[in-house]
Amino acid sequence: MRLPRGILPTPVNRLFVAIAALLCAAPSHAADPLPSWNEGPAKRSITAFVESVTKEGSREFVPPAERIATFDNDGTLWGEQPMYYQLYFAFDQVKALAPKHPEWKNTEPFASLLEGDMKGALARGERALAEIVAATHSGMTTGEFEDSVKAWIATARHPGTKRHFTAMVYQPMLELLAYLRANGFKTFIVSGGGVEFIRAWAESVYGIPPEQVVGTSGKLKYEMRDGRPVLVKLPEVNFIDDKEGKPVGIQRQIGRRPTAAFGNSDGDLQMLQWTAGGPGPRFCLYIHHTDADREWAYDRDSAIGRLDKGLDEAKAKGWTVVDMKQDWKVVYPPEK
C-alpha cells in the first residue's frame, strides 16, 4: 500500500473522519422532537418558528439569552376540569389540618367540607373558596407548605380519571418544553396558580426549576423561631398573576419580554399580547380544548378556563390555535 506523505493509513483515516463526524454532528433531523403532535399547521408553525430563530446568520435569529418561553399552567401544561387541581389540594388539606383546628367543626365552610358536603361548603361562593384557600395556604412556614404539597401530589388522584394529577399533564406539551430547551430556550411557567404550590413539583414533572416559576403569591414574614430563621405564609394576597397581572409578573420576575408564549384562556391574553407586541420574531399559541372524549371540550362559556376574547384575537392576529382533538395524537403520558 502506497502511503503519500502526511496521510494516515486508510483505516485510521476513516476512523478520524468518523470521530470528527461524531464531534461535529448537527442535531439529527431524523428523530421527530414532537412525536405526539399530528402533522398539521399547528405543529408546522412551532417547528418553523424554532428553526428560524435558532438559525445563525438569519434575519430572524434570536440570541440564546433572549429565548424566553412562558407557559400558563392550568389548561396549558396540565388539566383544569372540573376545577383547578390546586383546589383539590386545598380541600384535602382542610381534612389534614382539621385536628389542629377543632373550631372548624362548627365553622363554615369548613364544617360542611369536613362532612363531605361540597355543595354546602361552597354555598357562599368565592368568599367560601377564598377562606378555604387562605386557611390551607397560610399560617405555616414555606418549608412546611412545600412538604405538604409534595406529600399530597405523590398520592392524590383526580376524581374523574382516577389518575395522579401529575399524570394529567399533557404529553405533547412535555415534548414541546423539551424541544424548546434543546433549542436554547429557557422555559418559564407564568400561572394564576399559587407559585409555591407549583414549585413543589414543577422541577420533577416539567423540568422547570423553582426560579422559573411565576405565579400568584401571598405575603411572607421573615422571623426567628428558636434561633432559626423561617418564612411564614400570611393570609394576605401579595400578587395575582392573572390577566393584566401576567405581563406584570413577567416583567417583575423575568425582566424581559418573552419570545414565545403559550396559554389556553382569556386569563393568558395579556401575556400573549405583551409577547406579540415586542420587536422581532415572536410566537403565540393558544390551546383550544376541543376533545370531549379524551379530555374536556370547553371555550367561550366555561366558568373555568374561558377562551372567548382570546380565540377572536388569536384568529385576528394569526396566532397558532391548537385543536386538541385534531393536533394531539395522545393527551396524557402513559401512567407509570
Added chain:
Amino acid sequence: MRLPRGILPTPVNRLFVAIAALLCAAPSHAADPLPSWNEGPAKRSITAFVESVTKEGSREFVPPAERIATFDNDGTLWGEQPMYYQLYFAFDQVKALAPKHPEWKNTEPFASLLEGDMKGALARGERALAEIVAATHSGMTTGEFEDSVKAWIATARHPGTKRHFTAMVYQPMLELLAYLRANGFKTFIVSGGGVEFIRAWAESVYGIPPEQVVGTSGKLKYEMRDGRPVLVKLPEVNFIDDKEGKPVGIQRQIGRRPTAAFGNSDGDLQMLQWTAGGPGPRFCLYIHHTDADREWAYDRDSAIGRLDKGLDEAKAKGWTVVDMKQDWKVVYPPEK
C-alpha cells in the same frame, strides 16, 4: 516496525492519546481562578467551600440545580460612597426630564436640584429623596426607563474617582462570580436597589441576566397605547428588597434557599441568616470596607452601608469577613 494486532502505528497512537487527553482533561489547577485575591483565610475559605460542594460523591456535594449564590449589589459588587450610585442617576434624570416639567422650577426639591444646590434639595431629608426617586422612576414605560438607564450609565462618571460607574465594580468580585459560575453556580443579585435600574446593565457588566436580579420595585400598570401593550411605572412602592425583605424577595423570585450569600452591610444580615439556616453546606461572606486609600473605610457608624450587627454575627458564626485592604490585590478593573 512490528505492529501488534489491533495496535495503531506508534505516532498515530500518541496522537490518539493526545486527543483523548484533550477531550477528557480535568479542569486545570494551575491557573488561579481568583488572581486579584491575596492568599489568606478569606480566599482559602471560598475555594475550600467550592471544592467541597462540587466534589461528586463527597458528603458535602451539592447538586448543580441547588447551587444558588446571591449577591448584594451596592457595596458588594460595586461601590456605594459617598451615596448610592442610583441616586446620581436620579439627580441627573431630574435635569434630563426638567424640560417636560416646567413646574419643577418652582417646586422643591427639584428647584434647588436644578440650580445645583444639593444641600437645599435634600434639606427635607428622606422625604425629598423619595420625591426625587418617584419623579425619575415612574410615569414612563418600562422600555423608556431601561433606555434612560442605559444612556446614563454609558456616560456618567463618579464625582470623586471620575471613573465610569461600571468601572467601579470590584475586580475580585467579578472573578468570584465567574469562578462560581464555572463551578455550576447560578449567580443572582439580591439588592435594595431598583430592580429595573440594575437589570439595564447587570448582564453586560456582571454576566447576570435580568431574570437573575431581585431588587426593590415599584408598581406597574399594563395598558394599551395606540394598540400596543406597555407597562407603565407607577409612583408607588411594590416591594423593598432590604433587611427582612431579602429572604422574602429570594423566596418569591428564586423559590429556593441560597447555598452561598455575599453582602457588606446590616441590610444583608437576614439574607445571610436565611442562607446559613438551611441544612447542608452553606457559605456566608461579608465584605468589610477597610481601605480608605483605594476605596472607602466604613462600618459601624456609616449612614450608607452600615455594618454593625452583621460584623458581630459574622464573628460569632464563623462567616468569612473579607478585609478589603488585606485581601484584595486590586479593587477596580482597569478602565477601558
